[in-house]
Amino acid sequence: MQVGIVGLPNVGKSTLFNALTNAGALAANYPFATIEPNVGVVSVPDERLAQINKFIATEKIVPALLRVVDIAGLVRGASSGEGLGNKFLAHIREVDAILHVVRCFQDGEVLHVEHGVDPQRDIDISDAELMLADLETLEKSLDKHRRLARTGGKEAGMVLGLMEACAESLRRGKPLRSLLAGYKPEERKAISSWGMLTAKKVLYVANVDESDPHGRGPLAEVVRRRAADEGGAMTPVCAKLEAELAELTDQDRQAMLKDLGLPEPALDAVARQAYRLLGLQSFFTAGPKEIRAWTIAQGTTAPQAAGVIHSDFEKGFIRAEVYNIADLQVLKSEAAIRAAGKMRSEGKNYVLQEGDIVHFLFNV
Numbered sequence: 001m002q003v004g005i006v007g008l009p010n011v012g013k014s015t016l017f018n019a020l021t022n023a024g025a026l027a028a029n030y031p032f033a034t035i036e037p038n039v040g041v042v043s044v045p046d047e048r049l050a051q052i053n054k055f056i057a058t059e060k061i062v063p064a065l066l067r068v069v070d071i072a073g074l075v076r077g078a079s080s081g082e083g084l085g086n087k088f089l090a091h092i093r094e095v096d097a098i099l100h101v102v103r104c105f106q107d108g109e110v111l112h113v114e115h116g117v118d119p120q121r122d123i124d125i126s127d128a129e130l131m132l133a134d135l136e137t138l139e140k141s142l143d144k145h146r147r148l149a150r151t152g153g154k155e156a157g158m159v160l161g162l163m164e165a166c167a168e169s170l171r172r173g174k175p176l177r178s179l180l181a182g183y184k185p186e187e188r189k190a191i192s193s194w195g196m197l198t199a200k201k202v203l204y205v206a207n208v209d210e211s212d213p214h215g216r217g218p219l220a221e222v223v224r225r226r227a228a229d230e231g232g233a234m235t236p237v238c239a240k241l242e243a244e245l246a247e248l249t250d251q252d253r254q255a256m257l258k259d260l261g262l263p264e265p266a267l268d269a270v271a272r273q274a275y276r277l278l279g280l281q282s283f284f285t286a287g288p289k290e291i292r293a294w295t296i297a298q299g300t301t302a303p304q305a306a307g308v309i310h311s312d313f314e315k316g317f318i319r320a321e322v323y324n325i326a327d328l329q330v331l332k333s334e335a336a337i338r339a340a341g342k343m344r345s346e347g348k349n350y351v352l353q354e355g356d357i358v359h360f361l362f363n364v
Contacts, residue, residue: 002039002067003203003274004095008122009113011103012207012239014038017070019242020267038070044275044282045268046293048325048355052286055328062292064282066275069095089133089197097201097277099270100126104219104236105209119206119222127175130197135170137194138163162187166196177201178230201277204234205270213238213260235273237266281354285309286334302350306360316364320346322356 005013021040044064053061071091092098102119103112142163149160162183169179175198180188191199206223208215215224215236227234245253245265257264275295282293283305296305307314323334327342337343352358 001096001278001280002069003097003099003278004069004071004092005099005101006071006092006126007101008103008125010110011101011122013101014070015239015243016099016101016205016207016237017068019239019246020068020271022246040068040070042066042068042271044271044293045264046282048284049291049293051325052284052291052328052357055332056286056291056334058286058288058291060290062290064275064293064295066271068099068274071095092130092197093195095200097274098203099205099274100202101205101207101239102223104206104215104217104223105238117219119219120226123223123226127198128173131170131173131175134176134196134198135167137196138167138170142167158187159190162190166191170198181231202230202232203270203273203277204232206234206236207239208236210238210241212236213241213262213266233273235266235270237270242267281352283352283356283358285359286357296352300352301348302346302352302358302360303348305352305358306362309360312364313360313362316362317348318361318363320350321359321361322346322350324357325355328357
């Protein structure tokens, strides 16, 4: 699964991408510096890996990973082909969730395509273009589904009803993500299969000035209120500052963070929130070779989780031995956990919980 970095040109998307991935994507002071999407892999910071390592010696530690895509800037009129128009929309259709970067800093040397910094206007432009593209897609399909509904039975009628409700929401200027909470799982699944841009989950990233790294200024507050109104989340990030932090040694980075009064790089919070936005969670395996965080979707069963490690683990699954970090911290070792009866034996129907530490037993 992957998350796409989206926003108007020159709001700091590529600078944020570079800081997240250290990938060196072109970050320039002109529109469409990013034409083809850049793809990077981001480690998801997780202090639990170090907590496990306190009690289990290992050769290496491997965090969970997240794919991030830096997509070309969106401009007014993109839905009708302006700027990179259709190419932009095709790229965003391929991602699973959106990091919407909104410019919340003033800098006369960095051009703004709309000639002035206004977070509310910028979000409205992006949303309007995505809604227009979604509406066009739906309206092209409605006639076909009206014909199918006349002869196709209950399911075809359900799909038509959903399409008409979605089209009406878009005509009223409401992104489809605002509708999804009110639908049943099968209805949400149907909508997600249409590739609707505004049905994707969004995390707003307010790109703030170096003088406001906590995002307490009025521009960032506009984005915070917008996210709250949508029932979503917002994270303040100074992309320029984060890019500088990413280039420092660990020692220098910690010293700089302390001077700024920041507990951690803002990008750590972005990576974790993006991970949750995608509906992902981690389980751990721990041994002398490695301690690793494995990525699974929420609701994954034990055999399915075993298959993430290797397909043979799923095919020959016998059971999972499961314990948690809290017990490890109290009892200090796996042997003590087993002796205390805290090592659980779970079967094929067990749904893994966030942070489970697991040994899989299998036979093929």
